[in-house]
Amino acid sequence: MNNPLVTIICTNYNQGKFLAEALNSVLDQTYRNFELFIIDNNSNDDSEAIIRHYKRLHPEIEIFLLEENIGICKAFNLGLKAASGKYIIDLAADDVLFSDRLKLQVEALEKLDETYTMCFTDAVHIDEKGKILRNHYKRRGNSILVEKVPTGDVYQNILERFFICTPTMMMRTSHLIEMNGYDETISYEDFDYWVRFSRKYKFHFLNKVLTAKRNVEKSHNSKSKELKYEKYHLDTLSICKKAYKLNTTKKEHIALAKRVKYEMRQSYFTMNYDVTLSYSKLLKKLGIFKTPDIIIASLARKKINLSGIYNKLKSVKGSI
DSSP states (O other), rough: OOOOOEEEEEEEEOHHHHHHHHHHHHHHOOOOOEEEEEEEOOOOHHHHHHHHHHHHHHHTTOOOOSSSSSHHHHHHHHHHHHHHSSEEEEEEEOEEEEETTHHHHHHHHHHOOOOOEEEEEEEEEEOOOEEEEEEEEEETTTTTSSSSSOOOOOOHHHHOOOOSOEEEEEEEEHHHTTSSSOTTTOOHHHHHHHHHHHHSSEEEEEEEEEEEEOOTTTGGGGGGSSSSSSHHHHHHHHHHHHHHOOOOOOHHHHHHHHHHHHHHHHHHTTOOOHHHHHHHHHHHHHHHOOOOHEEEEEHHHHHHHOOOHHHTTHHHHHHH
């Protein structure tokens, strides 16, 4: 097997209490040919002291201590510009790599041609104290996958639902550079990356549990369910509009409509009424605008607040 360099870009903002565990999980990798960048988005906790400590112990680590918070996407692209690795991992400072993560993903990607842009895996979700909550993909007896995970040409699957565990991805650097990295105009990276890159390239699923994803209160993902948090919903709408332009088949429009209907409900129940109406316009363009969608659009137009019902339902698993 070839021994290509892997770049690990660890982005951090106020995750000092988890940062050492994340960095140690990189330094403990069985695969040793990697470079580590730590980018701190102007944290106001003890992150800088921890980062400087690791820099003293490991001078080869590259650190970027930013004077302002430039966001996840811009911070990652800053690291991308400096990257020398054939492959890249985007590591959030509260997640943890298992010791064979680099080795097994490099082995998988080295067997694939350049029609494949990245490799993703299963993960365990952990809480803030590190307790294992569940696997990302349901398994029977903690071993056999209950459902098939899409792999290869996954564009249509990406439109329908979120199924990839973001921190498990190892990406091909040359493709990231070719596609101008993450979109810096939006506040989160994964959905946009999945849409743009799966349209052109294949994704490979490696059936291994190689990462611990930490579920943290007030994370960016939780913002989608906060009342009147418009930025997230506007960004997701922007990505859906990109997908509409990228679609080439009726089946892809149907898949995107499924996503848009879900996001339309989310935006309505979180009181983002203008975004809801924009989603309804996109559904009309897709040619799939049915009675439930008409009702939600009408409620949004009148700004009828049903967020209380939403808050009760979202506590019931699978209700929303």
